[in-house]
Amino acid sequence: MIRNNLYLLLSGACLLGYSWIALNYLDPAFSDNKYFNGCLIKAITGIPCPSCGTTRSVLALSRGEILNSVMLNPFGLIVLLILLATPVWILVDLLRKKETLAQCYRYIETLLLCPGVAIPVIAIVLCNWIWNIYKGL
Amino acid sequence: MFIMANAKNFESYQLSQIRDKLIAADESKWPMVQMVQLKDPSTSLIISIFVGHFGIDRFIIGDVGIGVGKLLTCGGFGIWTIIDWFMIQGATREKNMEKMQQIL
Numbered sequence: 001m002i003r004n005n006l007y008l009l010l011s012g013a014c015l016l017g018y019s020w021i022a023l024n025y026l027d028p029a030f031s032d033n034k035y036f037n038g039c040l041i042k043a044i045t046g047i048p049c050p051s052c053g054t055t056r057s058v059l060a061l062s063r064g065e066i067l068n069s070v071m072l073n074p075f076g077l078i079v080l081l082i083l084l085a086t087p088v089w090i091l092v093d094l095l096r097k098k099e100t101l102a103q104c105y106r107y108i109e110t111l112l113l114c115p116g117v118a119i120p121v122i123a124i125v126l127c128n129w130i131w132n133i134y135k136g137l
Numbered sequence: 138m139f140i141m142a143n144a145k146n147f148e149s150y151q152l153s154q155i156r157d158k159l160i161a162a163d164e165s166k167w168p169m170v171q172m173v174q175l176k177d178p179s180t181s182l183i184i185s186i187f188v189g190h191f192g193i194d195r196f197i198i199g200d201v202g203i204g205v206g207k208l209l210t211c212g213g214f215g216i217w218t219i220i221d222w223f224m225i226q227g228a229t230r231e232k233n234m235e236k237m238q239q240i241l
Contacts, residue, residue, distance in 0.1 A: 006202075013206060020214070040215030041190055049190060051211050079209055109201040125191075125208065 003102045007090050010101075014086050017079070024055050025062070050129040051075050053137040058083075073137070074128065139170060146175045146233045155234075158241040169240050175233045178226040185225040189218045194225050198232045 020038070041049040057076025060069035069076050089101045111117050140156055147155060159170070176198050185194035192207030212218035221228075 009203075013210075017210070038214045039211040040218060041211070043215070049211050051209050054209065054211075075209055082209075105202050109199075112201045112205070113199070 003099045006102055006105060007093070010086050011090055014083055017083050021055065021058055021062075021083075025059060028059075048129075048132045048135075048137040050125050050132060052132055053135075054079050056137075073132065143175060145179075146177065146230060147237075148227070148230045148234070151230070151234050155237060155241075158237075162241055166240065170237075173236050173240055175236065176229050178229040181225050181229045182222070185218075185221050189221050189225070190215070194221060195228075198225070198229050200228065200232070 038055065039049055039052050041047065042052055051073065053073035054076045057069040057072040057074075058080050060072060061076060061080050086101075093099060093101050112121065139159060140152060144152060162170075181194050181198055184197055188194070189207070190212035192204035192212070195201070195204035195207060207213055207217055207221075210217070213220075
């Protein structure tokens with residue numbers, strides 16, 4: 001992917017992520033309604049998907065409840081890290097006219113395509129999914 | 138022959154470009170051209186409809202970053218999943234073209 005497209009996509013995604021979290025922060029019951037809770041699978045089948053509970057987890061982290069957030073969904077930690085790091089990284093890259101983020105993105109892409117990395121990652125995601133269903137998020 | 142067998146894997150406007158490059162390429166490239174693994178847009182559409190929510194359609198075509206994004210956000214709050222039902226075939230053809238360009 002071309003550098004500028006990637007940065008545009010990432011900043012758009014971060015913006016949407018921040019607005020979604022802000023909406024849920026201002027109104028904790030925002031995604032509790034039965035019409036739209038942010039997840040298609042949960043809305044249709046009632047079973048949580050692997051990343052259900054991420055919003056609640058990020059909100060718990062923002063209140064400083066680390067253990068609570070990990071118990072809700074460990075993906076919240078990853079999402080918060082990405083949300084915090086990406087805008088800063090994009091700004092630094094644009095100011096220094098470099099493309100370290102794009103290089104890192106490509107590196108992670110090739111890394112995740114190696115079977116040695118992909119299989120454990122898939123296993124972790126599946127375990128998290130089973131845990132999510134067990135918790136009944 | 139190659140174009141006849143693989144026309145569905147590329148956008149129609151890319152076909153003439155590929156044809157020109159194939160004609161210009163020398164014979165030694167031919168084994169590599171035959172070896173390249175092109176993804177079928179119909180397959181990725183089926184994958185997208187059934188498990189696109191987890192970003193697996195994007196993983197399959199090699200867009201790992203976007204796949205992870207879809208996985209972590211419940212398929213982009215379900216909206217991206219639906220958008221990708223329509224986008225994935227084009228994205229697959231673009232990826233195939235990228236692979237061809239690396240070889241030719």
